Amino acid sequence: MKAINAIRLMSGLSALALVTAPTFAGAQEAQAEASTGGISEIIVTAQKKAESIQSVPISIAAVSGEQLSAMNVTTLQALQGSVPNVQIDNFANTPNNAVFTIRGIGVIEPDPYAGNTVSIVVDGVPQFFSMGALLDTYDTGRVEVLRGPQGTLFGANTTGGVVNVVTNQPTGEFGGYLRGTYGNWNRFDVNASIEAPLVKDVVSLKVSGIHTQRDGWVTNVWNGEDMGRKNVDAVRGQLRITPNSDLTVTLQGEYVAARNGAPIVVNGGLPGEANHVPEGTFWNGAKLPMYRSPCAVPNQPCVAPDEYLSGNNEVPDQSDMTTKFFVGTIQYDNTALGDITAITGYKRFTLFEYTDQDGTAKTNNATRRRTQGWQFSQExxxxxxxxxxxxAVAGLFYLKTDYNHYQMYHLDFALPGLIQYNVQDQATESFSAFVQSYTQLTDRLKLSAGIRYTHDKIDARSTLDTGLGSEALTSAQWDKFDVVFPGSLDVGGKKSWNNVGWKIGLDYELAQNQLLYASWARGFKSGGFTGRIGVAADGDTPYGPEKVDTFEAGLKADFFDRKVRANLSVFYTNYRDMQVAQIYFDPDTNVQGNRILNAAQSEIKGFELEMQAVPVDGLTLRGSLAFLDTKYKNFLYFDPVAGSTLDLEGFALQNAPRWASTLGANFTTKLPDDSSVVADVSWMYTASKFYTAVVNTPRSTIQPTYYVDALLTYYGPDKKYSIGLWGKNLFDKRYISTVYDSPGYMGLVGYAPPRQFGVSAGFNF
Structure with a gap:
């Protein structure tokens, strides 16, 4: 427990002496150690115990809260491109939904029925729903990214890995901070925290919060206004009770209110497709003409323009999400049964949003969506x-979830007044028992072995009604039809799965601060039922579970009195019954279909190399290089558009760029009055990848990206205050971030953020 408390006290502006941007994730917080001029030790809890990151025999990166704060990162999505072999995205027309892909393993599907392969864990509580999983990062202690299957300690749905978020916990001491940011796009942030002991050394209360807002950087051709604005308020309260040195009880509650602009869909249509709108035309009294499709050249990748344009003439500019999150943690050390940890989690959310699905000023198609969900977990x-x-670490885990979702989909491009109304009701329940052990075979050789039994079950029902309606999307009678067509769908069922996963590994200490390791891990993700159905075949039978076996070997080593650090991991993954989400246009029914397929087998191999060096006092260099080779080994795929079966053997997996790298430098100058100046610059490269299409088509290809970020910060004496300049995407590169190729319908495109810059100031007390 003392080690864990030490972690909580590690936060401080001194961490900025080395790394201060998200691109430092690969550098793993290598801050200069004042006493030796070398690279400091970083403490993580990736294996549910406090230990040095260099002694953890897995591929892991860590980003400190100070890094996130210095570069004014407010969500996990800002880490995109900064961690080798990790992709952090969102779905183009549902930006509240996280798309995490680690080493080519991820789920690209906006609705909850698809589950996750990368688990987001906040203060020990897994976040079951991808909606809202792009967390607001305020008063954060650190973010740990664990690559590869983590099923033994973290359970099902971690075949890709885990993103472990640890917030700053109460320390029992009075203190706090106030920070503000102003930037382009009328960005304005206020972030504050205060802690006050209520009973000295026994009870302490901490309250933290953030307000962040900005304008959107996409212009609506219909009315000339901005699209994609952001406005989020969040507050977190924590009560820490320590009746004695062995017992700590922490009660934590959080409320988040996001009142953002509607999701943005950019029309990447081609002539002859259902949602193509000719360039230069005016519709419904639009102020601006229809923009050129970013995917206008057939059989070529989409290209982002210099000016970001889209369109919304049909629905309110609204995307509201309200989240309530509670965590209760009991830590009781030195008992007859060891150090006991009990973590209770409860989360409830409501997401309500409108989307103009065609991204134009023409009345083609639009949606109104509402999702209400909750989860309860106990570990x-x-x-x-x-x-x-x-x-060893041994335990039990229980999770229960439930969600209700409706989507009212207007398809005027197919038939004026045509409406599809889809309702999803799904409940899941999961129970598991696990043990992870560590045996010191010799003074230098250690065996780790773990096993986890999991029982998952699901109860799902989905309905679809199709008909004609005169009611607008904004009408209170959103489920009213003037005419209901025959053939309404009512599908779903109940299903359960059992699984035994494991991990076994050896690590050998070559010398002081030099570790060699190898492991074999099996991960598991449950099956389920498709919820957003379009045709009968989408949801009448469940899709099966998927399994992965990952073999990994690595080296973690410090050299030259800890002035150089080199971490290397090499891996091979055998992926079986891989779940592949597909949105397709069904030419027979003239509607959009959705389904999850089980690809028979695929394989993934690659490596991650991360290095840091402190050549002279005050200067730190960092860099990373990642390689990923993914392909299907056995996948016979029926293409509903072509009406034929394709053999996809050798085709690459989605959202898996072959190469990625980062470079960075940080220089800290100490001034005579104990103040300091920190300058930092970083460069990120991600190779081309293809996004949401089962078959790698030109339109589904995302171009390579190159980003440069920088900051310059002055810290006053004793780090009491700071003021700094910062910039992201300094060269204002314009990129496509997401695109879904739906032949016959259109390409659904999303744009990456343009240049952002501003000034920030902070005060600690």
Whole structure:
């Protein structure tokens, strides 16, 4: 427990002496250590115990809260491109939905029925829903990114890995901070925290919060106004009770209110497709003409223009999400059963949003969507030692979730007044028991072995009604039809799965601060039922679970009195029954279909190399290089558009760029009055990838990206205050961030953020 408390006290502006941008994630917080001029030790809890990141035998990156704060990062999505072999995106027409892909393993589907392959864990509580998983990062201690299957300690749905978010916990001391930011696009942030002991050394209360807002950087051709504005308020309260040195109880509650602009869909249509709108035409009294499709050249990748344009003439500019999140943690050390940890989590959210699905000023198609969901989880575990050479973590975990979702979909491009009304009701329940052990075979050789049994079950029902309606999307009678067509769908069912996953590994200490490791891990993701159905075949039978076996070897080493650090991991993954989400246009029914397929087998191999160096006092250099080779080994795919079966053997997986790299430099100058100046610059490269299409088509290809970020910050004496300049995407590169190729319908395109810059100031007390 003392080690964990030490982690909570690690936050401080001194961490900025080395790294201060998200691109430092690959550098793993290598801040200069004042006493030795070398690279400091970083403490993480990736294996549910406090230990140095260099002694954890897995591929892991860590980003400190100070780094996030210095570059004014307010959501996890800002880490995109900064962690090797990790992609952090969102779905183009549902930006509240996270799309995390690690080493080519991820889920690209906006609705909850698809589940996750990368688990987002906040203060020990897994976030089941991808909606809202692009967390607001305020008063954050650190973000740990664990690559590869983590099923033994973190359970199902971690075949890709885990993003472990740890917030700053109460320390029992009075203090706090106030920070403000102003930037282009009328960005304005206020972030504050205060802690006050209520009973000295026994009860302490902490309250933190953030307000962030900005204008959108996309212009609406219909009315000339901006699209994609952001306005978020969040507050977190924490009560820490320590009746004695062995017992700590922490109660934590959070409320988040996001009142953002409607999702943006950019029309990437081609002539002859259902949603193509000719360039230069005016519709419904639009102020601006229809823009050129970014995918206007057939059989070529889409290209982002210098000016970002879209269109919304049909629906309110509204995307509202309200989240309530509670965590109760009991840590009881030195019991007869070891150190006991109990974590209770409860989360409830409501997401309500409108989307002009054609992205034009023409009345083609639009949606009104509302999702209400909740989850309850309970984990009880013990960490214990047996003698001097054996220790283990063992526990039980329970999770129950439920969500209700409706989508009212207007398809005027197919038939004026045509409406599809889809309702999803799904409940899941999961129980697991696990143990992870560590045995010191010799003074230098350690065996780790773990196993987890999981029982998952699902109860799902989805309905679809199709007909004609005169009611607008904004009408209170949003489910009213003037005429209901025959053939309404009512599908779903109940299903359960059992699984045994494991991990076994060896690590060998070559020398001081030099670790060699190898492991074999099996991960598991449950099956389910498709919820957003378009045709009968979409949801009448469940899709099956998927499994991965990952073999990994790595080296973690410090050299030259800890002035150089080199971490290398090499891996091979055998991926079976891979779940592949597909949105397609069904030419027989003239409607959009949705389904999840099980690809028989695929394989993934690659490496991650991360390096840091401190050649002279005050200067830190960092860099990373990642390689990823993904392909289907056995996948016979029926293409509904072509009406034929394709053999996809050798085709690459989605959202898996072959190469990625980062470079950065940080220089800290100490001034005589104990103040300092920190300058930092970073460069990120991500190779081409293809996004949401089962078959790698030109229109589904995302171009390579190159970003340069920088900052210059002055810290006053004793770090009491700071003021700095910062910039992201300094060269204002314009890129496509997401595109879904739906032949016959259109390409649904999203744009990456343009240049952002501003000034920030902070005060600590």
């Amino acid at each position: 009880l575990r013990s960490s214990f030692d047996v003698g001097d050479r054996f220790n």
